[in-house]
Amino acid sequence: LFALNQGQYGEPVLVAGTDGVGTKLMIAFALDQHDTIGEDCVAMCVNDILCQGAKPLFFLDYIATGKLVPEKIAKIVAGIASGCVKAGCALLGGETAEMPGLYKPDEYDLAGFAVGVVDRKQIITGEKIKEGDVLIGLPSSGVHSNGFSLVRRLFFQLHQYDVDHYFDELGSSLGEELIKPTRIYVPALSGLGDQFDINGLCHITGGGFYENIPRMLPSGLRAVVDPSAAPVPPIFKLMQELGAIDTAEMYATFNMGIGLMMVVAQDIADQIIQFLATKNEKAYIIGEIIAGERGVSICHP
Incomplete structure (x- = not known):
C-alpha cells in the first residue's frame, strides 16, 4: 500500500514504467558480483518516468532464478534498495520465483517497475519544444x-x-x-x-x-x-x-x-x-x- 499526499498536487497524474537490465546480467554472472545490478534495474525504470516530469514514488521488483540462493538474492535486493534510496522512492515489495529447468542454477533474471507522480500542468510531453531551443x-x-x-x-x-x-x-x-x-x-x-x-x-x-x-x-x-x-x-x-x-x-x-x-x-x-x-x-x-x-x-x- 502507498498513500499519496494529494495536497502537494493540484491534479496528480500517475506515471509508470517497467524495464530490466538485459544481458548486462551476464557480466554480473561472470564477475559473481550481484550487489549493484539491482541499482541498474531501478535506474532504468525511474529515469524513464523522470522524462515525463514525474517524481518516483515506489518501486517493485521481480527476480526469477534457477536455484534460490538466499545470500545472492540478498545482494541483488540490497542493490535495488540502494537504487531506491538514490531515487527517493519506496521499495514497496517484489516477487522472487525459483524456476528450475527454465533458468540455470547459477543464473537469474531481473525486472521491475516504478510508479511516480506529476502535477498535470507540469507533465513534460515535448510539445513545447520549439526551433532555437x-x-x-x-x-x-x-x-x-x-x-x-x-x-x-x-x-x-x-x-x-x-x-x-x-x-x-x-x-x-x-x-x-x-x-x-x-x-x-x-x-x-x-x-x-x-x-x-x-x-x-x-x-x-x-x-x-x-x-x-x-x-x-x-x-x-x-x-x-x-x-x-x-x-x-x-x-x-x-x-x-x-x-x-x-x-x-x-x-x-x-x-x-x-x-x-x-x-x-x-x-x-x-x-x-x-x-x-x-x-x-x-x-x-x-x-x-x-x-x-x-x-x-x-x-x-
Whole structure:
C-alpha cells in the first residue's frame, strides 16, 4: 500500500514504467558480483518516468532464478534498495520465483517497475519544444544497461578477453568498467522543474541518440547534435577501435557518455547549467533544435 499526499498536487497524474537490465546480467554472472545490478534495474525504470516530469514514488521488483540462493538474492535486493534510496522512492515489495529447468542454477533474471507522480500542468510531453531551443546533456557513468549484446560479442567472442583483463585506457579491469551501475538522474533534476521550464527530456537507452531523441520531438523539428561538445568516455573509444565500428553505429547503439538529455529555451540554458553545478553535476550544451523532418542529425567528425 502507498498513500499519496494529494495536497502537494493540484491534479496528480500517475506515471509508470517497467524495464530490466538485459544481458548486462551476464557480466554480473561472470564477475559473481550481484550487489549493484539491482541499482541498474531501478535506474532504468525511474529515469524513464523522470522524462515525463514525474517524481518516483515506489518501486517493485521481480527476480526469477534457477536455484534460490538466499545470500545472492540478498545482494541483488540490497542493490535495488540502494537504487531506491538514490531515487527517493519506496521499495514497496517484489516477487522472487525459483524456476528450475527454465533458468540455470547459477543464473537469474531481473525486472521491475516504478510508479511516480506529476502535477498535470507540469507533465513534460515535448510539445513545447520549439526551433532555437538547445539540448543539454548530462553525463553517463559508462555503458549503463544497453548495448551489452554487442559489448559481449566484441570483448568476449571476437577478442576473447575475460572480465579480469586490465586496460590501461580504462584504468580498471574490463569487468569493473562494465558493471558500473546506471546513473539515477532523480537527484540531479530534483527542483529543476520548479525553477525552469523543461521543454523535453529523454533517457538515452537502447537505440542511442538516433532512436531516443526523436521520441520527445514534435513533428517538423529536428535535433542537431555536436558530439565534440561533451567528452566521450574511454570505454566507447576502446570499443570503437577494437571493433572498427562506424561512428554513426556507435551513436545508434550506445549513450556515448550522455545518459540524459533535456531541451530548454536558449536564454535559460546557462542558468540551468549553473543550477546543476550547485549539485556538483556537470552538464553540456550539445546541440540545438532546428526546423526540419523529425529526427536527429549528428555532426560526426
